[in-house]
Amino acid sequence: MIFMRELKRSRKSLIIWSLVLAGLIIWLLSIFPQFAEGQKSMNDLFEAYPESMKQMFGMDRINLGTLIGFYGIEIYMMTTLLGTIYSALLASNILAKEENEKTIEFLLSKPVSRGRIVLEKLLAVVVNIVILNIVSTISSLIGFQFTKDADVPGKTFALLIIATLLLHLTFAAISFMLSSLMRKTRNTLSASLAIVIVTYFLNVMSGLSEDLDVLKYFSPFKYVDAANIINENMLEPIFIVLMAAIIIFSIFTAFMVYRKKTLPFNWSCGAKQ
């Protein structure tokens, strides 16, 4: 019941995000043929880029002239970053919103356990994210049709899709945990977005030099680095384990915290009207 309610409530924002993401993907892929034609001059242009900038975006390791390379740089950045922001926003809101709007008193008075509330809301988050990923995958497949001969290696593409989904779920899990810990949606929202931005920045930094290489462990974006996946044609097991660990830990914490939480907080202050 809570699950259906959450799906309904988040439907509008899911549709908007899906449309935006699908539009961006298809539009970007539609310009790829021209892009590939001008490959020669493009390569010269990229040559002129500072080395550090190319490293930042992995351009030194991916050939932008191939469709999968183009996908890995341009579109993958959209799907990972935008999708992550969507996932973080969605998950950070979902538990804390009941407290923020004080509707939690209604929900708790119903014959439903707190664990059940967390579970159904979590499921709603997962389903929303999966739908967004299906939409972006289908949009990519549609977009590939613009390119007549350029072929995409199926396995690599599938790996990139799985990596994106895993990344979204990782950030959703972190935000979900924050949502269980905090009480004001504006706090959870800012904290979640801060984590997304900081880890994205770390990801960019870690590509810059050997000294900063250790940073890669602190950024889930690096776990799903496009250049690595395309070149190795695999997801690194260590990073899969790390993401799984983050997800499990966050969700476990969310359940434990929520079961013991004083809800809503203002009751303990005796605040009334």
Added chain:
Amino acid sequence: MAIVELRNLTKSYRKNRGIIDVSFSIEEGEVFGFIGPNGAGKSTTIRTLLNFIYPTSGSATIFGKNIIKHSQEIRQNIGYLPSEIHYYDDMKVVDLLKYSARFHKKFSAERMKELASRLDLDVNRKIEDLSFGNRKKVGIVQALLHEPKLIILDEPTSGLDPLIQNHFFDLLKEERDNGATIFFSSHILSEVQKMCDRVAIIKDGKLVTVETIEHLTKNKVKNITLTLEHPEQLHFELNGMIKKEVNGNAVTLLYSGDIKALLKRLNDLPVQDVLIEEPTLEEVFMHYYE
């Protein structure tokens, strides 16, 4: 059988007063008032009973079941109206009511329509557009819709106009006649008197007493304000006079004696104005426990 039973229920907060050693029981089919000033611990007691918060010590049962272990089962048969109503702004009234009743696996469109029409509530409006009083009505329908065995009402009448209040009291009487038990929390003595069989009085987190309404109303205390030319010359002695205060032209009396005797006495006085009103709860308490 006791529907609700509290045994030395205590909830303490780090900084604020909670409730201390509260014990009483509510019998099946009873309308039980719970009265005390704001901040006395009424809502804390209710929230502990519903297991929103955990008691520090003591225990309680509802329908003979432990409030912590069997909370979910208990809530299946409870209708709860919180003192502050907060619902999902994006929903229509009808959506909220359906959502609520489905948790209890008991939704009847007919009953919803009937309850809503008796309280003069339009179920097709969006909740965010509703006034405070209309939200309260949604809360009332929400609490009664699934025909709960125990109805817990926390300050139910605030925001309702008198006409709707009467309809609301009629609805409660019908529920009681159908076998429901009602736990009615309020800080207004008169509405508890109107409705309840017995009353628990709580103050500063402690249960003061549990009384039948009859016993409470035997000591009818009235606040009387007289306006006179020369109040200081007034000699006004009657049985049942508790307190007398002179304030400019006004004399304030707290009186618990016979009303007829009072009126007779007033008849002989050169009064310009008379005001007889319910005393505040504080005044009742002060008098009642002297």
